[in-house]
Amino acid sequence: MVGIVVFPGANCDHDAYHAVAHVLGASARFVWHKETSLSGATHVILPGGFSYGDYLRCGALARFSPVMGEVRRFADAGGPVLGICNGFQILCEAGLLPGVLGRNEGLRFVCADTFVRVESADSAATxxxxxxxxxxxxxxxxxxxxxxxxxxxxxxxxxxxxxxRYCDEAGETTRAANPNGAEGNVAGVANRAGNVVGLMPHPERASEAVLGNVDGRRILEAFLRC
Amino acid sequence: MQARVYVTLKPGVLDPQGNAVRGSLEALGFSKVQDVRLGKYLEIELAETDPMAARASVEEMCRRLLVNPVVESFRVDVPGTP
Structure with missing residues (x-):
C-alpha cells in the first residue's frame, strides 16, 4: 500500500493518488500529516504543492509535521520514499536527501515539459x-x-x-535545456542507499495517454516494483 | 527580551532575487549599485532575562529551523551579549 502524505498546502496529492491507484492499479491511502503512523504503508510518496505556504523556506516547516518522524524511520529502515517537487524540497530540508532547492535562476515560475536523462538506475525510482x-x-x-x-x-x-539531469531531446545536458539554473542540470537525486528519491519533475502528471504523455509511468512503475 | 536574527546567503550562492532588485534599482537610476543580496530579518521575543541564555537559545533555533546551513549563514544580536 502506497502512503501519500498530505501536508496543509499540498496540491498534487490527488494527482499522485490517481496515478498510483487508478492508472497503475496499486492500493493507496492518504496519510494526513498529523498522523504518527504510516498504517503499514510499503511505499511513501511526498507529493507536490506548497506545504505551509512555502513559508520560511520551501519544505522547512513541513519537515516538523508529526508524520515526518515516521517517514524518517521508514526511510532509515530502507523503505522506498519518493518526493515530488515540494516533496523533494521537504526531503532536502529534512536531511534525508543532500542539497537544497533555491529560487529559479530566470525569475520565473516555470511550468513546462522538460527532457531528462536517466543517470543512474540505482534507485527506488529508476x-x-x-x-x-x-x-x-x-x-x-x-x-x-x-x-x-x-x-x-x-x-x-x-x-x-x-x-x-535536464537535457535536450537528444539527451545532451546543455545549458539551454536547464530550466532553472540547477547545478549540473540536476533534476532528481537519491540518497546513498538509493531508497529515498527526490524529483522536481512530476511523473504523476505524465502517466496516461489521455494526458498526452506516459513517460512518467516508467518512474512510478519502477517505484512500485520496489 | 528581543533577539534579532539576520539570515544571509553564503558568499557565492546565486541570489536571483537580489539580482532582480539590483536590476530595478539600476533602472531607477541608482547607477552606483554594484550588488544586492537579499536575506531575512527576524525579531524574536523571548521570555528570558539572561542574555547569554537567550543567545544560546536563538542560535539553537537558527541551527534547527531558521537557517539552511547548505546555503545560508546567520548572525544573532541580543542586547548585552558580545
Whole structure:
C-alpha cells in the first residue's frame, strides 16, 4: 500500500493518488500529516504543492509535521520514499536527501515539459531504466534550482546520487535545456542507499495517454516494483 | 527580551532575487549599485532575562529551523551579549 502524505498546502496529492491507484492499479491511502503512523504503508510518496505556504523556506516547516518522524524511520529502515517537487524540497530540508532547492535562476515560475536523462538506475525510482534513457516530464516550480552545497557534485556518490539531469531531446545536458539554473542540470537525486528519491519533475502528471504523455509511468512503475 | 536574527546567503550562492532588485534599482537610476543580496530579518521575543541564555537559545533555533546551513549563514544580536 502506497502512503501519500498530505501536508496543509499540498496540491498534487490527488494527482499522485490517481496515478498510483487508478492508472497503475496499486492500493493507496492518504496519510494526513498529523498522523504518527504510516498504517503499514510499503511505499511513501511526498507529493507536490506548497506545504505551509512555502513559508520560511520551501519544505522547512513541513519537515516538523508529526508524520515526518515516521517517514524518517521508514526511510532509515530502507523503505522506498519518493518526493515530488515540494516533496523533494521537504526531503532536502529534512536531511534525508543532500542539497537544497533555491529560487529559479530566470525569475520565473516555470511550468513546462522538460527532457531528462536517466543517470543512474540505482534507485527506488529508476531501477530497470537504462542510464542514458531520455524521458519527457513536466515541471512546475519557482524554486527548483538544485544546489548540492559544500563540495558540489564532485563528491556524487558520497552523500547522494544524481538520478536525472535536464537535457535536450537528444539527451545532451546543455545549458539551454536547464530550466532553472540547477547545478549540473540536476533534476532528481537519491540518497546513498538509493531508497529515498527526490524529483522536481512530476511523473504523476505524465502517466496516461489521455494526458498526452506516459513517460512518467516508467518512474512510478519502477517505484512500485520496489 | 528581543533577539534579532539576520539570515544571509553564503558568499557565492546565486541570489536571483537580489539580482532582480539590483536590476530595478539600476533602472531607477541608482547607477552606483554594484550588488544586492537579499536575506531575512527576524525579531524574536523571548521570555528570558539572561542574555547569554537567550543567545544560546536563538542560535539553537537558527541551527534547527531558521537557517539552511547548505546555503545560508546567520548572525544573532541580543542586547548585552558580545
Amino acid at each position: 531501477r530497470g531504466l537504462s542510464p542514458g534513457t531520455v524521458l519527457r516530464l513536466p515541471i512546475a516550480h519557482a524554486e527548483g534550482r538544485y544546489q548540492r552545497g559544500p563540495g558540489g557534485l564532485d563528491g556524487d556518490g558520497a552523500t547522494g546520487r544524481t538520478l536525472l
